[in-house]
Amino acid sequence: MPDTAIAEAPARAATGGPILQVRNLEAWYGESHILHGINFDVNAGEVVTLLGRNGAGKTTTLKSIMGIIGKRSGSVKFNNQEIIRATSDRIARMGIAFCPEERGIFASLDVRENLMLPPVVRAGGLPLDQIFDLFPNLKERLGSQGTKLSGGEQQMLAIARILRTGASFLMLDEPTEGLAPVIIQQIGHTIARLKKEGFTILLVEQNFRFASTVADRYYVVEHGKIIDGFSNSELAANMDKLHTYLGV
């Protein structure tokens, strides 16, 4: 996609105000209490990253926002609308898209079917030619079975298919996990371009170095709570703390 297209693309959301407000979010898997009162905001047009160790509750936070976790409480407001009790299909239709950690590529569908699977929920989704411009590999593999793609291609497909839908708020769960450095770099470029296009992105990452190349703000999750938060400009001053939090 030429850069002019990015410059001319209408902003998907006016920057500034919070598009997502999470308050006292608690969640359970069966009897296991996973989230213990998560609080954070995501402003329109931002890339916000949730950092934390394995099992801290980052993925559960995304799944709770998406309505996938059955037992949850607190408040999640998207565009000032309460969605804590909404079903996941309704949440998706409000304009939130979720790209899961395990990528969720369907083995019984080919690449084209995987790409076209999520329905368009509102106007403003990327047309296919722009998607192929972002991920040229996919165009060449349209007839292949989805799970026959390489890990990097599967990740691209998982991101590509939610860009068609018109959702303005993307939640990406560990998009770089298990990928080669060159693919990670490509995913980073893609996220940066999506931000320029006006998408708001909530990212879960353990790869802090990758996150620092794309994020505007960070929240640190530990034991199901947000224990710290800072902006990218405050990153250098918080490096020691961050190393302690992440155990790196």
Place this chain on the structure above:
Amino acid sequence: MQALYAQLLVGLINGSFYALLSLGLAVIFGMLNIINFAHGALYMMGAFVAYFLLNLGGINYWWALLLAPIIVGIFGMILERTMLQWLTGLDHLYGLLLTFGIALIVQGVFQNYFGSSGLPYAIPDQLKGGMNLGFMFLPVYRGWVVVFSLVVCLATWFLIEKTQLGAYLRAATENPTLVRAFGINVPRMITLTYGLGVGLAALAGVLSAPINQVRPLMGADLIIVVFAVVVIGGMGSIMGSIITGFALGVIEGLTKYFYPEASNTVVFVLMVLVLLVKPTGLTGRAA
């Protein structure tokens, strides 16, 4: 030789019913993960609805082909909404027991009111008579059943394998949670899928009515063989169910000609052999 062709035709007709019924079972198992033991009873209901439409409402066979699957399909969707949906995530045994219970109740109610003997349902005028093919005499209605069943089976296969709706169904079979998170109302889709599977059973019931008469236990006699067909074809495999349904009907027919004593057991012997060699069925995938 005439007798061989006649048995082949009988086999093809039985194969048509096996294919339609096992296709419905495969669709339901693939999507809901439920072994629908009520399928035979729903097939019987299709035949009875056609009978009621004709005798109480004066509605002919052609309209019954359309209306009976819709009526019984709606009944199926009510069953799914009120009972089967609560079994999501539970062991297969619960679904099997519940649907077996439903089958017993439905069959019991019909037996109570209509007894066990068959009620006549006439072949429509347009399909009466037969054709001399030179090597055999083909009753038109039986030829119609084979061709129409094949068309319905292939249309269902096309719907599931080649359309966007089918892509939703296949994806939801793999990961319903994620499909729902894409904005698709999966519970509603499951209900409609159950309705579709039940509708196919009812359609088979209507097709069967002029050949086999309308009896409360007509489904119970057939369903065990149909389950064997589904197991041989591979649980959840659409094309596997269609091909196996027709093929086993023909094999059963040929066995009737060459070794009649084994005709009632040949399907089960084949099931055992297939399970020994390929436990997932001929076209099924490992879980």
